Amino acid sequence: xxxxxxxxxxxxxxxxxxxxxxxxxxxxxxxxxxxxxxxxxxxxxxxxxxxxxxxxxxxxxxxxxxxxxxxxxxxxxxxxxxxxxxxxxxxxxxxxxxxxxxxxxxxxxxxxxxxxxxxxxxxxxxxxxxxxxxxxxxxxxxxxxxxxxxxxxxxxxxxxxxxxxxxxxxxxxxxxxxxxxxxxxxxxxxxxxxxxxxxxxxxxxxxxxxxxxxxxxxxxxxxxxxxxxxxxxxxxxxxxxxxxxxxxxxxxxxxxxxxxxxxxxxxxxxxxxxxxxxxxxxxxxxxxxxxxxxxxxxxxxxxxxxxxxxxxxxxxxxxxxxxxxxxxxxxxxxxxxxxxxxxxxxxxxxxxxxxxxxxxxxxxxxxxxxxxxxxxxxxxxxxxxxxxxxxxxxxxxxxxxxxxxxxxxxxxxxxxxxxxxxxxxxxxxxxxxxxxxxxxxxxxxxxxxxx
Amino acid sequence: xxxxxxxxxxxxxxxxxxxxxxxxxxxxxxxxxxxxxxxxxxxxxxxxxxxxxxxxxxxxxxxxxxxxxxxxxxxxxxxxxxxxxxxxxxxxxxxxxxxxxxxxxxxxxxxxxxxxxxxxxxxxxxxxxxxxxxxxxxxxxxxxxxxxxxxxxxxxxxxxxxxxxxxxxxxxxxxxxxxxxxxxxxxxxxxxxxxxxxxxxxxxxxxxxxxxxxxxxxxxxxxxxxxxxxxxxxxxxxxxxxxxxxxxxxxxxxxxxxxxxxxxxxxxxxxxxxxxxxxxxxxxxxxxxxxxxxxxxxxxxxxxxxxxxxxxxxxxxxxxxxxxxxxxxxxxxxxxxxxxxxxxxxxxxxxxxxxxxxxxxxxxxxxxxxxxxxxxxxxxxxxxxxxxxxxxxxxxxxxxxxxxxxxxxxxxxxxxxxxxxxxxxxxxxxxxxxxxxxxxxxxxxxxxxxx
Numbered sequence: 001x002x003x004x005x006x007x008x009x010x011x012x013x014x015x016x017x018x019x020x021x022x023x024x025x026x027x028x029x030x031x032x033x034x035x036x037x038x039x040x041x042x043x044x045x046x047x048x049x050x051x052x053x054x055x056x057x058x059x060x061x062x063x064x065x066x067x068x069x070x071x072x073x074x075x076x077x078x079x080x081x082x083x084x085x086x087x088x089x090x091x092x093x094x095x096x097x098x099x100x101x102x103x104x105x106x107x108x109x110x111x112x113x114x115x116x117x118x119x120x121x122x123x124x125x126x127x128x129x130x131x132x133x134x135x136x137x138x139x140x141x142x143x144x145x146x147x148x149x150x151x152x153x154x155x156x157x158x159x160x161x162x163x164x165x166x167x168x169x170x171x172x173x174x175x176x177x178x179x180x181x182x183x184x185x186x187x188x189x190x191x192x193x194x195x196x197x198x199x200x201x202x203x204x205x206x207x208x209x210x211x212x213x214x215x216x217x218x219x220x221x222x223x224x225x226x227x228x229x230x231x232x233x234x235x236x237x238x239x240x241x242x243x244x245x246x247x248x249x250x251x252x253x254x255x256x257x258x259x260x261x262x263x264x265x266x267x268x269x270x271x272x273x274x275x276x277x278x279x280x281x282x283x284x285x286x287x288x289x290x291x292x293x294x295x296x297x298x299x300x301x302x303x304x305x306x307x308x309x310x311x312x313x314x315x316x317x318x319x320x321x322x323x324x325x326x327x328x329x330x331x332x333x334x335x336x337x338x339x340x341x342x343x344x345x346x347x348x349x350x351x352x353x354x355x356x357x358x359x360x361x362x363x364x365x366x367x368x369x370x371x372x373x374x375x376x377x378x379x380x381x382x383x384x385x386x387x388x389x390x391x392x393x394x395x396x397x398x399x400x401x402x403x404x405x406x407x408x409x410x411x412x413x414x415x416x417x418x419x420x421x422x423x424x425x426x427x428x429x430x431x432x433x434x435x436x437x438x439x440x441x442x443x444x445x446x447x448x449x450x451x
Numbered sequence: 452x453x454x455x456x457x458x459x460x461x462x463x464x465x466x467x468x469x470x471x472x473x474x475x476x477x478x479x480x481x482x483x484x485x486x487x488x489x490x491x492x493x494x495x496x497x498x499x500x501x502x503x504x505x506x507x508x509x510x511x512x513x514x515x516x517x518x519x520x521x522x523x524x525x526x527x528x529x530x531x532x533x534x535x536x537x538x539x540x541x542x543x544x545x546x547x548x549x550x551x552x553x554x555x556x557x558x559x560x561x562x563x564x565x566x567x568x569x570x571x572x573x574x575x576x577x578x579x580x581x582x583x584x585x586x587x588x589x590x591x592x593x594x595x596x597x598x599x600x601x602x603x604x605x606x607x608x609x610x611x612x613x614x615x616x617x618x619x620x621x622x623x624x625x626x627x628x629x630x631x632x633x634x635x636x637x638x639x640x641x642x643x644x645x646x647x648x649x650x651x652x653x654x655x656x657x658x659x660x661x662x663x664x665x666x667x668x669x670x671x672x673x674x675x676x677x678x679x680x681x682x683x684x685x686x687x688x689x690x691x692x693x694x695x696x697x698x699x700x701x702x703x704x705x706x707x708x709x710x711x712x713x714x715x716x717x718x719x720x721x722x723x724x725x726x727x728x729x730x731x732x733x734x735x736x737x738x739x740x741x742x743x744x745x746x747x748x749x750x751x752x753x754x755x756x757x758x759x760x761x762x763x764x765x766x767x768x769x770x771x772x773x774x775x776x777x778x779x780x781x782x783x784x785x786x787x788x789x790x791x792x793x794x795x796x797x798x799x800x801x802x803x804x805x806x807x808x809x810x811x812x813x814x815x816x817x818x819x820x821x822x823x824x825x826x827x828x829x830x831x832x833x834x835x836x837x838x839x840x841x842x843x844x845x846x847x848x849x850x851x852x853x854x855x856x857x858x859x860x861x862x863x864x865x866x867x868x869x870x871x872x873x874x875x876x877x878x879x880x881x882x883x884x885x886x887x888x889x890x891x892x893x894x895x896x897x898x899x900x901x902x
Contacts, residue, residue, distance in 0.1 A: 210668055210671075213664070214668060227671070243897055249902040283902050287902060407887075408888070412892065413891065414891070415901075435859070435876075439863070440865070449530070449701065
């Protein structure tokens with residue numbers, strides 16, 4: 001399977017997916033090794049993870065190098081690697097707290113000895129996207145390993161180069177080799193993993209998620225999905241405009257908008273609209289491509305080639321329906337073989353335009369005005385999967401608006417959440433544990449309802 | 452929709468499923484009312500549930516009467532009602548503990564104020580089976596209501612009569628009427644609920660589960676499944692035979708074996724086989740039908756008419772392949788219009804027989820001998836959904852065997868677990884809560900990575 005270089009458009013790397021038989025035998029081995037890994041102490045697993053962190057740190061430059069080729073950008077790649085390294089320590093610290101918490105349970109028959117245990121799934125399959133390829137490949141891997149699971153990861157076939165460095169980083173940690181594995185491949189490999197693993201964790205697009213669910217329906221294996229949404233920013237009349245525009249341009253354009261957590265549209269109060277727009281356009285225009293020099297600039301190439309067509313289509317649709325471009329261009333451009341999209345500010349945006357409904361995954365900044373927050377809910381049917389960033393003069397004002405909005409993530413005067421911030425949260429361990437109940441009856445007498 | 456009486460075979464009751472439009476408007480109302488319910492204090496919700504318990508207690512006799520017609524048995528119905536009533540208090544007590552536990556989480560950017568909240572799903576749909584119709588209709592309802600969700604329950608269309616009493620039991624509790632609703636119907640209603648509710652909790656058979664999952668794939672709404680398994684009992688050489696046989700006959704024959712948690716096969720050590728068999732047969736033969744007098748006897752009618760054919764088919768298959776009947780008959784019998792199945796002990800059972808692989812949901816007791824526990828795993832490919840009851844002379848011996856068995860529920864010298872015992876467990880609240888993250892940035896300075 002040939003892999004395209006997003007900067008040059010050339011297919012300059014090759015990956016070799018495992019056959020279904022190879023996948024089967026790999027997962028069999030992982031399942032066998034999981035027993036011993038689970039029976040080790042938590043401290044042993046923490047030590048192993050920390051040892052991994054050390055070798056990752058030693059090989060940091062190699063990792064950044066490979067990831068930079070995968071994504072066509074350098075600055076964000078450095079941040080990505082640093083976040084990952086920090087998160088390993090945080091997960092280890094949280095594991096100590098989480099796995100020591102008592103389990104609550106009662107037995108209706110008080111003389112019985114009832115215990116609820118949490119046992120790890122044996123093999124977790126992780127399917128990760130091309131947005132922040134390293135971070136999402138490893139985000140679930142760390143808590144899953146700490147929980148005592150074996151893990152097999154399939155990184156995106158669009159950005160696979162970093163995997164080699166990652167595999168080398170634990171080549172000297174025999175206990176890790178046995179319980180952590182990587183495989184390349186496409187949709188077919190994903191189907192194989194869904195059939196063979198004990199649980200699948202998927203981060204990515206809704207359509208691929210449905211393919212996984214269709215397979216999982218047959219096996220009844222559990223599936224955990226982290227999907228993108230139509231995330232929005234809201235700027236109230238009292239917001240600090242300098243702050244809001246800096247944060248929002250970043251929220252829309254970091255990772256060239258390709259992250260499922262990017263801001264996809266901006267709602268701004270009519271009374272500050274002109275001021276806001278002028279600063280937004282000014283800041284958007286300051287951003288530069290990571291071309292020709294990969295170490296400069298903020299806006300990397302669009303990694304998925306098929307996304308380019310989609311972006312151009314959404315822009316054309318909006319322009320046809322009356323949208324006006326205030327910054328950026330009318331379509332993506334090709335430079336040195338790579339596809340790039342300028343941060344593109346659109347006004348005169350109406351609900352009929354497709355880019356308000358469909359995920360554009362691009363640095364597009366459609367601006368919509370409002371007078372009161374109720375209008376926003378009308379224009380934008382928010383679902384719980386979406387996230388909202390509110391910029392306001394006071395937390396109270398923002399919280400009041402947020403009460404009308406039923407979303408998974410809410411940020412006040414910031415964008416950071418769920419984008420580059422790893423969600424290090426003890427509750428996440430629950431994903432990797434199954435509840436097992438043990439009941440021991442130590443009484444001599446038979447229960448009086450037995451026959 | 453006409454409902455069959457399992458004792459008489461007559462269709463003597465009618466239910467009126469809501470149309471899809473009615474269902475839609477019902478769920479809309481429940482969603483609207485949920486807001487206020489969620490914003491009430493936990494204490495208010497606990498008080499409401501306790502008030503419900505009181506009226507349920509007052510109407511206990513009516514409830515038992517209706518349920519007795521639904522199931523064609525009286526003794527087990529009384530136990531069912533008592534368990535339910537007790538569990539309400541237990542849930543209320545656990546809610547106090549659960550909802551006060553601190554949430555663990557860290558932000559990588561320490562100056563940010565990050566909070567993880569758990570918010571209830573707005574409308575939970577509960578689809579419950581005909582085995583212990585009341586218990587399973589209400590098991591998830593109680594913690595869901597305590598969590599702050601609205602709930603709509605669809606009880607099995609085979610056993611709907613108790614619903615009327617249940618609805619009357621909170622007719623005087625206005626705060627409850629708004630957030631708890633019942634609807635009748637069949638597979639079509641289940642599909643409607645899956646589309647319209649924010650989460651579906653299903654207890655029942657694997658085939659129906661797949662229908663639900665197929666619908667949920669489209670909406671990507673979360674689904675929680677509690678499915679049956681091929682549960683087994685293991686009796687070691689050192690087990691106390693009197694105790695084991697009493698418990699196992701009960702585990703196989705309570706609820707006429709129709710519970711998804713019934714014991715479906717028995718593995719007994721070869722050295723005690725003859726003694727064990729003789730006591731098992733003796734005790735099985737003592738059991739009586741709840742016919743002609745519903746207040747006598749332990750073995751009620753087979754509720755689902757189509758199950759009768761299945762049981763007869765499995766028995767015929769086993770007999771054809773060489774099984775010998777030591778107690779019970781070669782097929783179900785019809786008495787007064789109802790279908791009954793005697794506790795049926797089978798020996799000379801081999802792995803080729805269908806009744807070892809397919810859920811029989813009947814009081815069939817196939818006995819298989821073994822010399823060491825490894826053989827059991829070979830005969831019976833256990834999945835994590837199954838449960839195992841081990842009878843042994845010591846807990847250590849049982850625990851040693853259990854280590855070879857990867858199951859969800861393990862019982863030592865008892866059968867009770869997961870059958871009549873309500874699984875009152877604080878972790879169950881997690882099913883009804885979504886994680887919501889709130890991040891507030893109170894710093895004056897802009898973050899240095901913003902544009």
